Amino acid sequence: MQFSAIIVAVACATGAVANLHFKAWCVSGCLSDADPKNVGxxxxxxxxxxxxxxxxxxxxxxxGCVIETKDGNNKASQCHSSSQHIGGDEWQAYCIKFGATDGAAN
Incomplete structure (x- = not known):
């Protein structure tokens, strides 16, 4: 019985950190390749x-969260965390708070 409780605890703990990202950005509209990023x-x-x-x-x-751009292109701006501190749910909430329709990350 104790062993199964340990397995459940480990599984829950693993799930809690599974949605962390190095890079994230906010989007408006749809997630297509037609520049959906909301830079502001x-x-x-x-x-x-x-x-x-x-x-x-x-x-x-x-x-360590910083804005980085690709080749000086501000439309390619994204938030970068070299230590993988960005949580997907938290990021999405901030994007919506600042006027985007969604948040994306990898």
């Missing part, structure tokens, strides 16, 4: 996530 919301969400200190979980802080 991405920058605001990244700054908010960087300043976030909500608890003691890995995704509750992102001291």
């Amino acid at each position: 919301a991405t920058k605001s969400a990244c700054n908010a996530y960087k300043n976030r200190h909500t608890c003691d979980q890995w995704w509750d802080v992102c001291p």
Whole structure:
């Protein structure tokens, strides 16, 4: 009985960290290749996530979150965390708060 409780606890703990990302961006409209990124919301969400200190979980802080661009193209802006601090659900909430329709990450 104790063994099965341990397995359940480990499975739950593993699921809690499975949705962490290195890069994230906000989108408006659909997730197509036709430039759906919402750069303004991405920058605001990244700054908010960087300043976030909500608890003691890995995704509750992102001291290294920075905006990066690809080849100087601001339309390719994304929030980057070299330590994989970006939580998908938290990121999505920030994107929506700052006017995007959704958040995306990888």
